[in-house]
Amino acid sequence: MSPTFLRVCKTARASWQGMGSRKPTPRRNSARVRPAPFPNPIPNSGPAPVGGARAPTSTGDCRAPPCPGPFPPRLRDFRKGAWLRRKFSLYGKVSISGSGVMAGPYTECAPAAVGQKRQQFGSRFLSDPARVFHHNAWDNVEWSEEQAAAAERKVRENSTQRVCQEKQVDYEINAHKYWNDFYKIHENGFFKDRHWLFTEFPELAPGQSQDHLEDLPSDKRSEAPECRTSEDGPGLKIEQHKCSSNSLEREAQTAPVGENVTQKFSHLEICADEFPGSSATYRILEVGCGVGNTVFPILQTNNDPGLFVYCCDFSSTAIELVQTNSAYDPCRCFAFVHDLCDEDQSYPVPTSSLDIIILIFVLSAVVPDKMQKAINRLSRLLKPGGMMLLRDYGRHDMAQLRFKKGQCLSENFYVRGDGTRVYFFTQDELDTLFTTAGLEKVQNLVDRRLQVNRGKQLTMYRVWIQCKYRKPLLSSAGSVAPAPDA
Numbered sequence: 001m002s003p004t005f006l007r008v009c010k011t012a013r014a015s016w017q018g019m020g021s022r023k024p025t026p027r028r029n030s031a032r033v034r035p036a037p038f039p040n041p042i043p044n045s046g047p048a049p050v051g052g053a054r055a056p057t058s059t060g061d062c063r064a065p066p067c068p069g070p071f072p073p074r075l076r077d078f079r080k081g082a083w084l085r086r087k088f089s090l091y092g093k094v095s096i097s098g099s100g101v102m103a104g105p106y107t108e109c110a111p112a113a114v115g116q117k118r119q120q121f122g123s124r125f126l127s128d129p130a131r132v133f134h135h136n137a138w139d140n141v142e143w144s145e146e147q148a149a150a151a152e153r154k155v156r157e158n159s160t161q162r163v164c165q166e167k168q169v170d171y172e173i174n175a176h177k178y179w180n181d182f183y184k185i186h187e188n189g190f191f192k193d194r195h196w197l198f199t200e201f202p203e204l205a206p207g208q209s210q211d212h213l214e215d216l217p218s219d220k221r222s223e224a225p226e227c228r229t230s231e232d233g234p235g236l237k238i239e240q241h242k243c244s245s246n247s248l249e250r251e252a253q254t255a256p257v258g259e260n261v262t263q264k265f266s267h268l269e270i271c272a273d274e275f276p277g278s279s280a281t282y283r284i285l286e287v288g289c290g291v292g293n294t295v296f297p298i299l300q301t302n303n304d305p306g307l308f309v310y311c312c313d314f315s316s317t318a319i320e321l322v323q324t325n326s327a328y329d330p331c332r333c334f335a336f337v338h339d340l341c342d343e344d345q346s347y348p349v350p351t352s353s354l355d356i357i358i359l360i361f362v363l364s365a366v367v368p369d370k371m372q373k374a375i376n377r378l379s380r381l382l383k384p385g386g387m388m389l390l391r392d393y394g395r396h397d398m399a400q401l402r403f404k405k406g407q408c409l410s411e412n413f414y415v416r417g418d419g420t421r422v423y424f425f426t427q428d429e430l431d432t433l434f435t436t437a438g439l440e441k442v443q444n445l446v447d448r449r450l451q452v453n454r455g456k457q458l459t460m461y462r463v464w465i466q467c468k469y470r471k472p473l474l475s476s477a478g479s480v481a482p483a484p485d486a
């Protein structure tokens, strides 16, 4: 994109590259699973009670662990049982007798009745341990004291030996390169079910029918590839709105991709009425979008003609994959390379212009020292009343427990075998990050889920955290609340 696409209004610095071409339905723990010795996970969600420890709807993260990789493994990976069992001690053999992974009393709730659309998702509670392998996953699993203590021990153990300073610097400076390498290898092969998106985050498609989801049995929903192109998608009706006639918008959206087209705009600020998507009435930004696993489902599901979706990632490889995806529509979407930790880069939208900012398993990839400023900057982009949505790894998730000594960078922060990094949050830590950025809590819950490999009789305990924080409409003085300084 050329600087001519931008109108210089004030002083600021903007730079970006490559422009161009799993439940808020609060669910109740109607049943509790008393876990056993090891990792136990959780469950589902519902519209969440503010600040609770409820469980969101469906699956959680983007991928689970088959290898030190950035994502939790997909369900189908679980079928590689033998290999996984060897590799990860956290995969436990379930002992129905109670001596194995799951012990203690369980209460199994009947699956949600047909017709209770949202509740069907993530509302499967295990009450009878003998039935643990009857389904792929169980919701709202509570951890026993014994299991929590074992997780603590495991973390203490794998944190004793830290990565040397020199390597730590390399992982920080070259973080985007490690992710580029990741996407060069996997491209968009990590697509995973994201139907939970709209159950957990209805704000992404307000007022839109979720009927297409009900066509899938719940088991299938969590295994189906989540993001398809418009051609092979789930038959969703996509109503496209016209491209803006605004020249900036048009040109910026068709600019070439890749790092070589990086444009640095020092001391620039986007003018309020000339930026990509400036004519939209509902703006969503996804930060750390990867290859579009969230963005494309939003574009497919939300047919509001006033919708415009921005998405960025500091991996130019990922952004290129987004921009070259056949479902990428520059009239409705703008993908750009951006490092959310780089204070010298501005976002291509004005302050107070976004309705929703979504962070899915991205904040955990950022070095803890830089998280607060990154959230502060994002907070300023939200309109009063706008919301920040997050889903990310929770403390003691199986992925954390499986790290070996020598992979720990700092407390609860690790590097995977491929050089990508991951932090495991507590609810309080996230609450502090968001409230310090001037946002108020709407939801902050922990999602504990037990995933099951029925073929191999393995159980995996996942922990994810889901948050929604809103920018206040008015300060107590009656004016719009000020955005925090970086």
Ligand SMILES: C[S@@+](CC[C@H](N)C(=O)[O-])C[C@H]1O[C@@H](n2cnc3c(N)ncnc32)[C@H](O)[C@@H]1O
Pocket (backbone or CB within 6 Å): 062, 070, 071, 175, 179, 287, 288, 289, 290, 291, 292, 293, 294, 312, 313, 314, 315, 318, 338, 339, 340, 341, 359, 360, 361, 362, 365, 366
């Ligand atoms: C675990 S992946 C999640 C991708 C995507 N949100 C999803 O759920 O499929 C983390 C993503 O965050 C991106 N990322 C990590 N650190 C970043 C940063 N400082 N700025 C922008 N993107 C970043 C990575 O490139 C990667 O695409």
